[in-house]
Amino acid sequence: MKTYLLVWNPAKWTFKDWPQALRDMEQIGFYVREWSCISKKPLEGDAVLLKKTGKGLTGIIASGVVLSKPYVNHHWAKNQETKQKQYVHVRFERLADYTKGEILPVNDKADFGFIPQASGCVLDDAKAESLMRRFRDYVSAPIIAARDTVPSTVKRVGISVRTRYEVLDRDAHTCHYCGRSAPVVSLHVDHIISQAIWRQNYGELMTSQTIDGKTYVNVNDRNNLITSCADCNLGKSSRTGHPSHLRGLPPSGR
């Protein structure tokens, strides 16, 4: 029995069936689909591992067995349907839900002995056996990888609708800085310590911090949120991004 390494790059093809795959796994214990395979040698009963490549988390997300010898079909890529591509049918028997951060990280050189460029290259038997075992162990007790696929310098954390309303109510639907209310101005719920400043000075956005003697649950703690009109919000941004010095100032009346 041989083991083939299938490869998936989300930038090239969208795995629309992933939720279905998860459902199938839960309900019938496997998920069948065709996958492109460059080798002509796979036989029924050979093993496969599927590696997610490209941006974000990379690593093994599925293992299974080959159900068919390779066959030729239309290319999977959009606008390339007139071209042909070789496939095998695969029954995936273990999945790691990468959408939840489950993925078995691998080191291409050490774990495969090569950097996979195409889907369906054969793996060294000993390396394959070791990877299969690691993946099986991983799936039975997945360690969730860090979810962060967006550079942490730009990733932001949204404020929930409920929190927004609570802050607006607390602030009597009035801009904290100029004292105007709707409908004269449109109101926003804004961070006192901006996410960028928070990250720069205190690190993780969603962990608790004590700042100037005040404890915040996270960057979206109500005490770090304030009602602001668009004008003041913009003015704030162009000043320092940290308007706490404005607190307690009388309304500017603008």
Ligand SMILES: [Zn+2]
């Ligand atoms: Zn204002």
